[in-house]
Amino acid sequence: MSMTSGINRTPLLGAIVGCALGVFVLQNGIGTQPTGKQYESVTETLKNGNTRTVKKLKAGVATPAFQGISSSWQRDFNQGTVETQGLSPDQLLFALAGFREMIAGILWVRADSFFDSGNYDAILPIIRLVTVLDPKQIDVYATGMWHIGYNFTDEEQRSDRRYIPSALALGKEGARNNSLTYEMFFETGWMWYHKIDDDYSNAVKWFELAQERPDMIPARRNLITNAYERDGKVDKSLDTLFKLYETAGKKAKEDAAFGNKQNRDTLENKLDTTLVRMVQRGWFAGKDGRPLTGYDVNPPFDTGFSAKVTVTEARVLRFEGTWNVLPVGTRIRAVLRDADFPNAKPAGMEWDFSNDVNLDPPRDKTFMQEQLFVRNQRFNKKVDMSKDPTMYPFTSKDYVIEFYYNPRSAPPHIQDKFSWNGEGFTDKNFLNTQVREGQRVMYTSVKISKDQLLRRGDWREKVPVIKTANYLDKDGKAYNQADQVTIDLPSLRAN
Amino acid sequence: MRPLAAAIETKQLTKTYKSRIHGKINVVDSLDLHVEEGEIFGFLGPNGAGKTTTIKMLLSIIYPDAGEGYVLGKEIGDMSVHRLISYVPERPYYYEHMTGLELLKFYASLFGINDQALFVRLLEKVNLHRDMSKTISQYSKGMQQRVGLAQALLNDPKLMFLDEPTGGLDPIAHREIRDLILSFREEGRTVFISSHELSEVELICDRVAIINKGVIARQGKLTDLLRGGRVEVTFEGVTEQWLKDKGMRDSHVRTIAGGVLLDTTEEEDINALIDAARSNSGRIVSIVPRRKRLEDLFIQTVTDAPAAAAKKTITVEESTSV
Amino acid sequence: MFKPIASIAATTVGEAIRRKVLLIILLIGVLFLVVAPGLGMLSARSETTVLRGMMLGIIQLTSAVIAIVLTVYMIPNEIERRTIYTILSKPVQRWQFLVGKYFGAVSALLMMMTLMTSVLVFTFWLQQRDASAIPDLIKAPVMYFVQMSLLAAVAIFFSTFVSPLVNFFLSGGLYLLGSLFAPFFQTLQESQGTPQAAKIFAQLVNTILPNFANYNIQNPIINPGQQIQNESSYYLQVTVYGVLYIAGLLVAGTIVFDRREV
The missing domain is CATH 2.60.40 (Immunoglobulin-like)
Structure with missing residues (x-):
C-alpha cells in the first residue's frame, strides 16, 4: 500500500461509474421515447398579454429526466443544424463554439450598413448566413424576404420578379423553422397577397396558417378577410369578419384600451361596408337564384x-x-x-x-x-x-x-x-x-x-x-x- | 517490524526514476535512515543527492518504489501522522496576497485550528509580530523563511522537516533561523534538516547522515564522525629520539624552535606519554588538538568513494561511540 | 473533512481575483458589454435581438476564456511555486485539495460572471428601459455558469496530468467539440443516408463528450416568440447532467492526481 498512493481506489471507480451512468441516462435516455400522444396543447399567456399554444408533455406520462437531454432539446427547441459555408475562419470558430447567435448579430449589423449604402447585392449572402446561423431570427427572415422580393429593381423601379421564388422559399423556410409563431406565415402570405397579387388562394392558405398561431396580433388578423374576398370566398370573408368582430368586442369589454376599442370599431365599419357591398353587388340575389336585373353587375x-x-x-x-x-x-x-x-x-x-x-x-x-x-x-x-x-x-x-x-x-x-x-x-x-x-x-x-x-x-x-x-x-x-x-x-x- | 522511539526509520527505501537516456536511475537507493526523537538531524548531501526526494517520500508527496519507511512509528502514507509533523520546503513561496496573520490562519484551518492568540504568539516567536499585517509580497526572504517556520509550528509538531532552511539568507538571518531551530529542540521537537551548508549543520545538529548519489555514505553522531583527529604536543626537556623510541603509531616527531613536536592521532594514549615525559624531567609547552571538520569529512565522503559503485553504507555504529 | 476544502477554495478565490490576466479579460468583456448597445442601430426589434445576442455572446465568450485560463494554471502553479507541498504536508487529502481548488475556481468564476451579468442587466435596462425582459435575460448567464463549471472541471481534470499550454488547447478544443457535436449529432441522426454504424459511433461520441451545447439556451431568449417547452425541467435536467459530469471528472481527476508525483 505504501508503495503507491494512499487512497483506496475502488469506491472512486464506483463513483465514476455512477456518474457516467447518470450522464448516459440524461444524454441518451432509457426506455421509450415519448410519442406524440403524450403531448397536449397548452395555451399560455405571454408577457405582452397575447396567448400562444405550445405542445407540452402531459404531466405524469413521462418523466423528462429519463428522456435524454439531446432528444428533449431536439424536441423542445431545435436550434438548427450547423452549416458553415461562407463563414470566415474566425467567424466559423466562434459559430462552432456556440456563439452562433452572436455572429449572426454581428453579421446583421454589418448588413444594416449595406442597407444604408444601397449595396443590396452584398446583403443577400449575409441574410442567408444569418438565417443559417440563427434560424430563429424571424426579423432577418422577414426583412430578407421583403428585401429579396421588393428591393431588386431596374432603373425604372420595376421589381426583378425572377427573385420571387427565392423570397417565397426563404419565407417558407422561416415558417418551418419558426412554426410556433405566426410571423413568417403572415409574411409569406403577404408576399402572395401584395407582391404576387394574383393567386390569392395561396395568400389565404398562409394567412390561415398564421391565424392558427395564437400570438398573432389582432390588427393583422383582419387582413385575412381581404384575402378571402380576393380569393372569391366572400361568404367566408363575411363569416370571419363576424367572428373577428365578436372577439374584438369581447376584448374591448374586458380591456377598454384604446387599441382594443379601435380594432372593434374598424371591424364594425368593415363589416358594415362588406354587407352593403354584398347587397349592392347582388351577391345575395345571385346566391338565392334571383334575377340580377337592376344590379350594377348586370349585364357584364x-x-x-x-x-x-x-x-x-x-x-x-x-x-x-x-x-x-x-x-x-x-x-x-x-x-x-x-x-x-x-x-x-x-x-x-x-x-x-x-x-x-x-x-x-x-x-x-x-x-x-x-x-x-x-x-x-x-x-x-x-x-x-x-x-x-x-x-x-x-x-x-x-x-x-x-x-x-x-x-x-x-x-x-x-x-x-x-x-x-x-x-x-x-x-x-x-x-x-x-x-x-x-x-x-x-x-x-x-x-x-x-x-x-x-x-x-x-x-x-x-x-x-x-x-x-x-x-x-x-x-x-x-x-x-x-x-x-x-x-x-x-x-x-x-x- | 515497527521500531519504537525512532522519529524516522527507513529500510532500503528506494525511489527510481526512468530517464530516456540513462534508463532507470535510483535517485534514492536502499536508504536506511534512523532519526531519534528529540534530536536535530542533519541530512547532508550535494545538490541532486536525493535529499528532497527522501523528504517528499517521508511526507507521501511522492511514493517509494521499494523499501519501507516509518514516520513517528507510522508507515509512510498514513495521513494521520500529518497532524504531528510539519514541513518547510526549500525556498518556499506563500500566497503573496495574504498577510502573515492570514497565512497562519489559512494553514491553521487545514488542521481545523482557529486560535488568534496562537497565531500572534507564533509570530512573536519568529519576530514577525510587528509585520503581521503586511502582505507576504512585502516580506524579505528571511521574513518569508520565518513565517514558514511559524506556520510549521501551528500544529505543535513532534517532527519538523526543514529543507535548506537557511538557503539564500544573509548571515544575520542565518543566525535568527539557527536560534529558532535550536529552540525547537529545547521544546522537545525532532528536527530533520536537509542542507548542504555544513557550517550551519555542524553548529546545531546532533547527528547527521551524508547522502551522495542516492546512497547514504555516512551516518552517525557528529562527535563520532569527526573523531580521529590529530593532536600536536610540544615538549621541552626531552629529545627527539626519546619520543621516537616510545614507538607511537602514525606519529611524526621533529625538533622545532623551543622544543620537540609530536604529531599523533587522538587514539594514542597521550596522557601516558605526557606522564612519562614529565617523570623524565620534560615539560609540556602546548597541546593542540587538530579536530576533523565536517567539511573535510563531507568532501572526503563525496569525492572519495564512488558511492553508487560502493553501494555499501559506512555507518558508525552506536556501539563504537565512547 | 470539508473545512480544508473550504479554506483551499477561499484562498484560491483570493488568488484568482488578483490575477492580472483574468482581470484584463474581465475588463475587456465588461467594456464590450458597455459599448455593445452602440453597435446596433437597427429596427427596434432587430436592435433588441442583436443586442441580446451580442451581449450574451460576450458574456459566454469571456466566461469561457476566464474558465480555461483560470483553471489550467491552477495545479501546475501550485507545484511550480511549491505551495502544494506545504499544504499536502498538512492533514489534507489530495482529493480535498483538488476539490477545494475546483470550488475556488468556480466561485471566482461565479463572482466574475455575476459582475458581467450585472453590467448586462444595467446596460440593457439603460438601453431598453424594459425591466420585464430582464428575468428572461438572466436565464442565459445562469446556464452559462453551469456550462463554465463543466468546462472548469474538464480543465482541472486535464491539469492533473498535462501542462497548462497543452491543457489550454485540449480544454478549448473539447469545448468547441462539445458545443459542436450535439447539433452535428442531431443532423446525423435525422439524416436517412447515414449508415447505422456511423450513427452508433456518433451516439457513443455524443455520450462521452461533455455536451456543452445543452447550455446554449440563448436562442429563445434572443429571439422573441421562441420558447423552450418544459423549460424548468429542461434546466433541471441539464444542471443535473452537468453536476454528474463534474463529479465524474473530479473523481477521475482525484484518481490521476493521487498517483501523481508532484
Missing part, C-alpha cells in the same frame, strides 16, 4: 381592351391601348418574358416552385412585368429595358408578350361594377376563362423574336408594331407609319 361590362406595342428602339417598348373603364384605378399587367422561361404560366410563373433558397436567380433569363395604369380610358407607357442588361439579358431567341387583367385585383369602386369574381366583367375580344381556373379575366399573348426586340437583322430598319385588331389611335384612326410593320395580337373575334 365590356372593357373593350385594345393594345399596341411599338419597339421604338432596341430593348425599348411603348405600350399603348384602351380600356373603357372611366374611373381611375385600373392596372393592366403586361409581361415580356423568354418563351421558354422556366416554370412560366400565363401572365406569371409558378412562383412557388422552389423550396431551396437560391440567391442566384436565372440570370440568363428575362422576365419583365409592368403595370399599365389607365387614365381617361387609355394607357401609354414606355418601358426602357436597355439600361439593365443584368435584369433583361435577352439571351433567348423567342419571347412572349402578355396582357392580363384580373377583376379580383380591382379596387372596390371598380369591383362595384365587376363584382369580386368578375361576374360583371367581360371583354368581347379578350375574355378568358381558362388561364385562371373558374375566373373571368382578360388575357392575350403574342410571340416576338429577339431580332424584333433588339431591332437587329431584318428588323434593323423596320419597326415592329404589335396590335390588336381593334386598336385605334386617339383620333379614332388605325394606321401605321411608313417603316412600321404590324404583328397581330390574337383576339376572340379574330379567332
Whole structure:
C-alpha cells in the first residue's frame, strides 16, 4: 500500500461509474421515447398579454429526466443544424463554439450598413448566413424576404420578379423553422397577397396558417378577410369578419384600451361596408337564384381592351391601348418574358416552385412585368429595358408578350361594377376563362423574336408594331407609319 | 517490524526514476535512515543527492518504489501522522496576497485550528509580530523563511522537516533561523534538516547522515564522525629520539624552535606519554588538538568513494561511540 | 473533512481575483458589454435581438476564456511555486485539495460572471428601459455558469496530468467539440443516408463528450416568440447532467492526481 498512493481506489471507480451512468441516462435516455400522444396543447399567456399554444408533455406520462437531454432539446427547441459555408475562419470558430447567435448579430449589423449604402447585392449572402446561423431570427427572415422580393429593381423601379421564388422559399423556410409563431406565415402570405397579387388562394392558405398561431396580433388578423374576398370566398370573408368582430368586442369589454376599442370599431365599419357591398353587388340575389336585373353587375361590362406595342428602339417598348373603364384605378399587367422561361404560366410563373433558397436567380433569363395604369380610358407607357442588361439579358431567341387583367385585383369602386369574381366583367375580344381556373379575366399573348426586340437583322430598319385588331389611335384612326410593320395580337373575334 | 522511539526509520527505501537516456536511475537507493526523537538531524548531501526526494517520500508527496519507511512509528502514507509533523520546503513561496496573520490562519484551518492568540504568539516567536499585517509580497526572504517556520509550528509538531532552511539568507538571518531551530529542540521537537551548508549543520545538529548519489555514505553522531583527529604536543626537556623510541603509531616527531613536536592521532594514549615525559624531567609547552571538520569529512565522503559503485553504507555504529 | 476544502477554495478565490490576466479579460468583456448597445442601430426589434445576442455572446465568450485560463494554471502553479507541498504536508487529502481548488475556481468564476451579468442587466435596462425582459435575460448567464463549471472541471481534470499550454488547447478544443457535436449529432441522426454504424459511433461520441451545447439556451431568449417547452425541467435536467459530469471528472481527476508525483 505504501508503495503507491494512499487512497483506496475502488469506491472512486464506483463513483465514476455512477456518474457516467447518470450522464448516459440524461444524454441518451432509457426506455421509450415519448410519442406524440403524450403531448397536449397548452395555451399560455405571454408577457405582452397575447396567448400562444405550445405542445407540452402531459404531466405524469413521462418523466423528462429519463428522456435524454439531446432528444428533449431536439424536441423542445431545435436550434438548427450547423452549416458553415461562407463563414470566415474566425467567424466559423466562434459559430462552432456556440456563439452562433452572436455572429449572426454581428453579421446583421454589418448588413444594416449595406442597407444604408444601397449595396443590396452584398446583403443577400449575409441574410442567408444569418438565417443559417440563427434560424430563429424571424426579423432577418422577414426583412430578407421583403428585401429579396421588393428591393431588386431596374432603373425604372420595376421589381426583378425572377427573385420571387427565392423570397417565397426563404419565407417558407422561416415558417418551418419558426412554426410556433405566426410571423413568417403572415409574411409569406403577404408576399402572395401584395407582391404576387394574383393567386390569392395561396395568400389565404398562409394567412390561415398564421391565424392558427395564437400570438398573432389582432390588427393583422383582419387582413385575412381581404384575402378571402380576393380569393372569391366572400361568404367566408363575411363569416370571419363576424367572428373577428365578436372577439374584438369581447376584448374591448374586458380591456377598454384604446387599441382594443379601435380594432372593434374598424371591424364594425368593415363589416358594415362588406354587407352593403354584398347587397349592392347582388351577391345575395345571385346566391338565392334571383334575377340580377337592376344590379350594377348586370349585364357584364365590356372593357373593350385594345393594345399596341411599338419597339421604338432596341430593348425599348411603348405600350399603348384602351380600356373603357372611366374611373381611375385600373392596372393592366403586361409581361415580356423568354418563351421558354422556366416554370412560366400565363401572365406569371409558378412562383412557388422552389423550396431551396437560391440567391442566384436565372440570370440568363428575362422576365419583365409592368403595370399599365389607365387614365381617361387609355394607357401609354414606355418601358426602357436597355439600361439593365443584368435584369433583361435577352439571351433567348423567342419571347412572349402578355396582357392580363384580373377583376379580383380591382379596387372596390371598380369591383362595384365587376363584382369580386368578375361576374360583371367581360371583354368581347379578350375574355378568358381558362388561364385562371373558374375566373373571368382578360388575357392575350403574342410571340416576338429577339431580332424584333433588339431591332437587329431584318428588323434593323423596320419597326415592329404589335396590335390588336381593334386598336385605334386617339383620333379614332388605325394606321401605321411608313417603316412600321404590324404583328397581330390574337383576339376572340379574330379567332 | 515497527521500531519504537525512532522519529524516522527507513529500510532500503528506494525511489527510481526512468530517464530516456540513462534508463532507470535510483535517485534514492536502499536508504536506511534512523532519526531519534528529540534530536536535530542533519541530512547532508550535494545538490541532486536525493535529499528532497527522501523528504517528499517521508511526507507521501511522492511514493517509494521499494523499501519501507516509518514516520513517528507510522508507515509512510498514513495521513494521520500529518497532524504531528510539519514541513518547510526549500525556498518556499506563500500566497503573496495574504498577510502573515492570514497565512497562519489559512494553514491553521487545514488542521481545523482557529486560535488568534496562537497565531500572534507564533509570530512573536519568529519576530514577525510587528509585520503581521503586511502582505507576504512585502516580506524579505528571511521574513518569508520565518513565517514558514511559524506556520510549521501551528500544529505543535513532534517532527519538523526543514529543507535548506537557511538557503539564500544573509548571515544575520542565518543566525535568527539557527536560534529558532535550536529552540525547537529545547521544546522537545525532532528536527530533520536537509542542507548542504555544513557550517550551519555542524553548529546545531546532533547527528547527521551524508547522502551522495542516492546512497547514504555516512551516518552517525557528529562527535563520532569527526573523531580521529590529530593532536600536536610540544615538549621541552626531552629529545627527539626519546619520543621516537616510545614507538607511537602514525606519529611524526621533529625538533622545532623551543622544543620537540609530536604529531599523533587522538587514539594514542597521550596522557601516558605526557606522564612519562614529565617523570623524565620534560615539560609540556602546548597541546593542540587538530579536530576533523565536517567539511573535510563531507568532501572526503563525496569525492572519495564512488558511492553508487560502493553501494555499501559506512555507518558508525552506536556501539563504537565512547 | 470539508473545512480544508473550504479554506483551499477561499484562498484560491483570493488568488484568482488578483490575477492580472483574468482581470484584463474581465475588463475587456465588461467594456464590450458597455459599448455593445452602440453597435446596433437597427429596427427596434432587430436592435433588441442583436443586442441580446451580442451581449450574451460576450458574456459566454469571456466566461469561457476566464474558465480555461483560470483553471489550467491552477495545479501546475501550485507545484511550480511549491505551495502544494506545504499544504499536502498538512492533514489534507489530495482529493480535498483538488476539490477545494475546483470550488475556488468556480466561485471566482461565479463572482466574475455575476459582475458581467450585472453590467448586462444595467446596460440593457439603460438601453431598453424594459425591466420585464430582464428575468428572461438572466436565464442565459445562469446556464452559462453551469456550462463554465463543466468546462472548469474538464480543465482541472486535464491539469492533473498535462501542462497548462497543452491543457489550454485540449480544454478549448473539447469545448468547441462539445458545443459542436450535439447539433452535428442531431443532423446525423435525422439524416436517412447515414449508415447505422456511423450513427452508433456518433451516439457513443455524443455520450462521452461533455455536451456543452445543452447550455446554449440563448436562442429563445434572443429571439422573441421562441420558447423552450418544459423549460424548468429542461434546466433541471441539464444542471443535473452537468453536476454528474463534474463529479465524474473530479473523481477521475482525484484518481490521476493521487498517483501523481508532484
